[in-house]
Amino acid sequence: MLRPWMLRITMVKPRILILCTGNSCRSHLAEGILRQAAGDFLEVASAGSKPAGFVHPLAIRAMKEIGIDISEHTSKSMNDFLGSQIETVITVCGNADQACPVFPGQVNRHHWPFDDPAHATGTEEEQMEVFRRVRDEIKKVFEAYADGRRDAIRAGKSK
Numbered sequence: 001m002l003r004p005w006m007l008r009i010t011m012v013k014p015r016i017l018i019l020c021t022g023n024s025c026r027s028h029l030a031e032g033i034l035r036q037a038a039g040d041f042l043e044v045a046s047a048g049s050k051p052a053g054f055v056h057p058l059a060i061r062a063m064k065e066i067g068i069d070i071s072e073h074t075s076k077s078m079n080d081f082l083g084s085q086i087e088t089v090i091t092v093c094g095n096a097d098q099a100c101p102v103f104p105g106q107v108n109r110h111h112w113p114f115d116d117p118a119h120a121t122g123t124e125e126e127q128m129e130v131f132r133r134v135r136d137e138i139k140k141v142f143e144a145y146a147d148g149r150r151d152a153i154r155a156g157k158s159k
Contacts, residue, residue: 013043014087017103021095023048023075025059025118025131029138030092032068037146041153047078049095056118062131066139090145092138112141 016034020027027046035044055073063070078101086103090110114137120130 013041015043015045015085016088016090017078017081017084017086018044018046019048019078019089019091020046020093020116021049022052022118023077024052024054024056025116026092026114026134026138028055028059028070028073029063029135030090030142031073032063032070033135033139034142034146036068037143038149042146042149045076045081046073047076047081049078051075051077058117058124058127058131059135062117062128062135065132066135110145114138 018027018030018034023046027048031044031046034042038044053075055070055075060071081103082101084103085105087105088108088110089103089106090112092112092114093116094113114134115130117127117131117134120127
């Protein structure tokens, strides 16, 4: 006879790894946005092919403006994930796409390039405008991705 405790299944969330070169701006913006949009069913991480060693303060500020706290994020190397099961790799800059290895268990790979706000010039406010623009572009793409993944899960459950 089946007991209720026998029916419990631990659901392992698919891991999504977002890559860029420095892992200081774009990948952290995307990680924060995707984690907020889909953290209930996806494990989200970010890394860089040549990590800068810090998260850009204006990226932290831009995300805080939309209610997402990435102040505890750290700049990581993609090599830190080579032994991990990664379901999907998403590169957000050309250099990371070219340097991206194949990860164990990797099923999907997407390349969605965005401008690097770290290269913005001008006053701090002019630089913030670039960070906001890139943040909003990333938000649009990654929220749509989360919605698509959520729809696919619902469709699979309804069968």
